Amino acid sequence: MKMIFLIMLFSVVSFFTAKSQIDSEGVKLDLLKAPSSPASNLLGIAASDIDKPTDVSAFMLSLQKGTGNYTALPSNYAIDLAPYWLFKKKMGDVSSEGLKKSKGSDVFKQTFVVSFAIRNTDSSETVLKPNTVYGGLGFKFSIFRGDYDKQTIKQLGEIKKWQDIQLSIKNKSLADYTADVSVIELQARRKNLIKEKFRMPVDSTLKIAELDTDIAEITNALEKRLLELNENTNSDAKAKIKEVAASFQTARVGFTWDVSGGISAQFLNRRFDNSKVYNAGVWTTLGYTGEKSGSLLFLGRLLYNPDEIFAKDNGVYDIGNIFTFDFGGRYIYSFPQSKFNASMEGVYRSVLSSNTLNPSWRVVFNADYSIWENQKLTFSFGRNFDGAISKDGNLIAALTFLKGFGNKR
Amino acid sequence: MTTSKKNVRKAAKRSSANTTEKVEKETVKKLVQPKTEIKHIKALVMQAEAEKTTLDTVYIVDDSNIQITLEVNVGAEGQTSDMTIMLDKRVVVQNLAGDFSETPLGTNNQLNGEKLSIVANIADTSRDTNLTNLTIHLKGGVSPNNFPLCKTVNEQGDSEDYLCLIEFFNPLL
Numbered sequence: 001m002k003m004i005f006l007i008m009l010f011s012v013v014s015f016f017t018a019k020s021q022i023d024s025e026g027v028k029l030d031l032l033k034a035p036s037s038p039a040s041n042l043l044g045i046a047a048s049d050i051d052k053p054t055d056v057s058a059f060m061l062s063l064q065k066g067t068g069n070y071t072a073l074p075s076n077y078a079i080d081l082a083p084y085w086l087f088k089k090k091m092g093d094v095s096s097e098g099l100k101k102s103k104g105s106d107v108f109k110q111t112f113v114v115s116f117a118i119r120n121t122d123s124s125e126t127v128l129k130p131n132t133v134y135g136g137l138g139f140k141f142s143i144f145r146g147d148y149d150k151q152t153i154k155q156l157g158e159i160k161k162w163q164d165i166q167l168s169i170k171n172k173s174l175a176d177y178t179a180d181v182s183v184i185e186l187q188a189r190r191k192n193l194i195k196e197k198f199r200m201p202v203d204s205t206l207k208i209a210e211l212d213t214d215i216a217e218i219t220n221a222l223e224k225r226l227l228e229l230n231e232n233t234n235s236d237a238k239a240k241i242k243e244v245a246a247s248f249q250t251a252r253v254g255f256t257w258d259v260s261g262g263i264s265a266q267f268l269n270r271r272f273d274n275s276k277v278y279n280a281g282v283w284t285t286l287g288y289t290g291e292k293s294g295s296l297l298f299l300g301r302l303l304y305n306p307d308e309i310f311a312k313d314n315g316v317y318d319i320g321n322i323f324t325f326d327f328g329g330r331y332i333y334s335f336p337q338s339k340f341n342a343s344m345e346g347v348y349r350s351v352l353s354s355n356t357l358n359p360s361w362r363v364v365f366n367a368d369y370s371i372w373e374n375q376k377l378t379f380s381f382g383r384n385f386d387g388a389i390s391k392d393g394n395l396i397a398a399l400t401f402l403k404g405f406g407n408k409r
Numbered sequence: 410m411t412t413s414k415k416n417v418r419k420a421a422k423r424s425s426a427n428t429t430e431k432v433e434k435e436t437v438k439k440l441v442q443p444k445t446e447i448k449h450i451k452a453l454v455m456q457a458e459a460e461k462t463t464l465d466t467v468y469i470v471d472d473s474n475i476q477i478t479l480e481v482n483v484g485a486e487g488q489t490s491d492m493t494i495m496l497d498k499r500v501v502v503q504n505l506a507g508d509f510s511e512t513p514l515g516t517n518n519q520l521n522g523e524k525l526s527i528v529a530n531i532a533d534t535s536r537d538t539n540l541t542n543l544t545i546h547l548k549g550g551v552s553p554n555n556f557p558l559c560k561t562v563n564e565q566g567d568s569e570d571y572l573c574l575i576e577f578f579n580p581l582l
Contacts, residue, residue, distance in 0.1 A: 085486070091482075092508070093482070093483075093507045093508035094484055094485070094486045094487070095483050095484065095487070095488055095489060095490050095506070095507045095508065096487055096488065096489040096506075096507075096534055096535075097489070097490070097506040097507030098507045098508060099486075099487065101507075156489060156506075156534075159489050159532055159534070160489075160491060160504075160506060163489075163490075163491035163504075163530045163532065163568070164491060164504045166491075166530045166568070166570065167491055167492075167493050167504060167528055167529075167530055170528045170530070170570050170572060171493060171495075171526075171528050173572065174526055174528055174572050174574065177572075177574075178524065178526070178574065187465075187576065190467070191467065191576075191578055191580075194467060194469075194578065194580045195580045195581075197580070198580040198581060199580075219465060219466060222465040223461065223463045223464065223465050226463040226464075226465055226572055226574070227461075227462065227463045229572075230462065230463055230570055230572050238568055241530070241532050241566070241568045242532075242564075242566040242567060242568065243566075244566075245489065245532040245533060245534050245565070245566035245567075245568065246564070246565050246566025247566070248489075248534040248566070249536070250487065250534075250536075
């Protein structure tokens with residue numbers, strides 16, 4: 001299958017190179033998926049430009065960068081905030097074991113993301129209205145996200161087996177440490193100092209500080225000793241853990257259900273007292289991913305575009321609020337842990353708010369192959385909703401090579 | 410509550426804090442004190458912030474019948490852990506994957522002199538971070554205490570061993 005894909009890929013690339021230049025935006029991949037950042041999606045901000053802080057410090061840094069050291073409102077800025085991970089005080093079990101067991105409200109909390117985006121267009125803007133400020137607000141969460149697949153469970157079991165061996169070795173090291181006479185002596189000295197400290201009058205702050213210093217010194221010496229013992233006790237088990245853990249990747253199978261929504265506003269002439277809704281939408285994706293059968297997804301999407309200009313049947317242009325409802329399906333030929341993915345999707349768009357506009361449809365074939373981590377060869381071919389943009393109703397995007405620079409994670 | 414107990418609790422509040430937050434609060438309180446003491450507090454702050462994988466400390470108890478509870482959280486998100494907890498020779502839990510939820514270990518007076526050992530291995534299986542961490546929460550003694558430990562491993566798949574020893578100790582006996 002991979003061979004056929006590569007042959008097909010290169011022959012199609014050479015044939016369609018000229019045609020690929022027609023559509024500079026290309027076919028959007030993964031349309032049939034609730035967007036991870038709805039606010040940015042509504043304003044057409046690239047995924048790579050979205051800040052995703054994982055702690056409060058990173059969030060403040062992101063805000064500082066976006067606002068020019070807190071001196072101005074951000075001009076072009078997009079951020080996704082996951083409250084559960086950002087304000088982590090009491091999170092529950094987030095280890096691979098905890099994430100395996102999490103269900104119901106845990107899944108909602110762990111996947112809930114709020115996205116904000118702001119875009120300031122200049123006079124050269126072609127897609128959005130020039131010299132206008134756009135602001136977006138969105139959310140996303142999962143209701144079901146599936147369970148670990150067999151390969152993931154097998155790898156975790158393998159890691160656990162070697163960790164059990166490693167623990168038995170380390171338990172013995174700790175037992176040796178606690179039986180060491182010099183360690184016992186130091187611990188006894190520390191306890192005497194603590195006793196002395198607790199018998200001091202409350203106002204003897206200097207003496208208490210001195211005792212604290214002595215206690216801290218003994219504790220440091222003991223922990224240093226324990227660290228040396230820890231570092232000097234090596235075993236093959238650790239290398240075995242690495243063998244499996246280095247290539248470990250979590251994959252989930254079963255039912256999945258994602259929901260997301262967002263709304264964006266347009267501030268004409270950059271005036272905050274002159275605003276209107278630019279667009280709004282709600283997405284939901286329901287699907288099933290099998291171990292051997294690939295994935296089948298169903299999409300429902302409601303989009304609202306006010307004051308849209310459209311052509312009527314008699315050729316006269318009109319302006320109105322457009323409500324569209326998209327529904328469709330996507331089959332993904334992909335197996336958990338696989339490098340090769342191919343998918344076919346079809347979406348039917350019905351216009352709810354107008355009898356003048358005809359329904360439309362879109363069919364796209366996508367394929368991608370992960371060459372290495374962070375590097376993908378992708379290909380897509382299909383017809384978009386707006387047949388007039390591409391010639392003969394076909395929209396053809398060429399081969400794209402995506403390469404992430406820097407660290408592989 | 411007896412006067413001695415009050416003294417123990419007051420003294421415990423003054424005692425060396427194990428968390429950065431506590432040390433910082435102490436720093437504010439003692440700003441007017443001699444420079445040597447401020448240096449000492451700064452050293453404690455740095456110590457609390459540094460990465461460490463071993464712990465040998467005491468947890469102050471009194472002579473009450475109040476239950477002491479233990480909770481251990483492992484991380485970061487997506488890391489794979491294995492942990493054995495023992496109280497002297499008694500196994501509390503063996504080869505546990507994931508967090509150890511809050512569990513009573515015994516009363517203050519029962520636990521005095523006993524040693525709690527926690528041995529864990531945390532493997533980096535997360536694609537998002539190389540950080541591994543283990544936080545021990547003890548409650549029910551003279552004051553609740555958290556013992557945060559962490560280590561950022563060098564490469565994806567590396568694992569880190571955590572060795573912890575905590576002795577329950579009543580300084581007034």
